[in-house]
Amino acid sequence: MQANIGKKIYDLCETLWPITRSITGDGVRETLSVIKKILPNLVVHEVATGIQCFDWTIPMEWNIKDAYVIDPDGNKIINFKQNNLHIVSYSTPVNTVMSLSELQQHLHSLPSQPDAIPYVTSYYEERWGFCLADSQRKTLKDGRYQVFIDSELKDGSLTYGEILIPGKSLKEIFISTYVCHPSMANNELSGPTVTTYLTKWIQSLEDNYYSYRVIFIPETIGSICYISQNLGHMKEYIFAGYNVSCVGDNNAYSYLPSRQEETLSDQVALHVLKHTHPDFVRYSYLDRGSDERQYCSPGVDLPIASVMRTKYAQYKEYHTSLDNLDYISPEGLFGAYEVLTKCIECIENNKIYRASVLCEPQMGKRNLRPTLGASTNMGSDIKLMSDILAYADGHHDLLYLANKLDMPMWHLLDTVQILIKENLLTEC
Secondary structure, three states: OHHHHHHHHHHHHHHHOOOOOOOOOHHHHHHHHHHHHHOOOOEEEEEEOOOEEOOEEOOOEEEEEEEEEEOOOOOEEEEOOOOHHHEOEOOOOEEEEEEHHHHHOOEEOOOOOOOOOEOOEOOOOOOOOEEOOHHHHOOOOOOEEEEEEEEEEEOOEEEEEEEEEOOOOOOEEEEEEEOOOOOOHHHHHHHHHHHHHHHHHHHHOOOOOOEEEEEEEOOOHHHHHHHHHHHHHHHHHEEEEEEEOOOOOOOOOEEEOOOOOOOHHHHHHHHHHHHHOOOOEEOOHHHOOOOHHHHOOOOOOOOEEEEEOOOOOOOOOOOEOOOOOOOOOHHHHHHHHHHHHHHHHHHHHOOEEEEOOOOOOOOHHHOOOOOOOOHHHOOHHHHHHHHHHHHOEEEEEHHHHHHHHOOOHHHOHHHHHHHHHOOOEEEO
């Protein structure tokens, strides 16, 4: 079962890998159409170019068909169709011949990582450019180069996907991930693919108490756009949630808190990681860098935290062609999926209980404790029942008790159900 889910997530990464994504355009639509085959109730929204979103404006839509550079010997040396990181995202159309010195002004490489193609964007200022490995750049010789970019900037729209999974309560758990980077595996594809199967698992729950809102958006401009159009609803109904990014590698887990740092999302993430991956790396909100910047900004103030594997910008492959499908694994993807399902299970089950009888109940008559008295008869199950009842005061939730007992919350659930069945606990 575990290997199967991890493989399905990885297979989805492979399917989405070749698609050229940016903050707008057909690459985002194609990505969402693939996800919609797994999540048929995904609703795709379009927000028109020019729409104002707080301090931002929805930009022109960008699409690209081809781009390349041909050297003086007639060789196609930089080819967008071989690797879509070769083009600066949002490059304007070009069809010209120029000298090497002129071309160099439009080239981007990383001397510190000579074999990596960097990821470069120019969303909000019109320019064009190519990215290549620095080792290749150093081999370019003087002469005339043919430069061709078949791209288009037009009035269009920003595209995002959204799913609402209703529960008994109108209160919502919010999950956000982004679909705006081209072929990078951990930084881009791990987020939407793990979120896709996390959403599929949520949809399979038979009796979820909370509602769930899941969005697949372009990073930054997408979250700002979404908030600007839904802020009132979000502030009223969202009480917990996570931003999902960089969840595919096999390295240690990372936790980045909400700005408030003590929300239920934060407490649950810390609880789950402590009991499943205690070697996790704990960051400060000062280390933010993804859409938690928008969800937690002053005036928005949503309780959104991040649970990751290696955090963005903390691995050398980040934002380069080295962040490829070899950098992630089915095991790494499944591990993050499992942590996030645990977080949701904890939120779903984090109820407040009150003991139904005053003082200690008579456990023996309920066959919950041996009737032959001896100190050796106090087993761990009996002790756990006693501890749960001792703190069931109608004020402390189950997460508080689990932390008090230094025990995973999911280890308490069966015992809680026994006590409820015996009318010893009442949910407040």
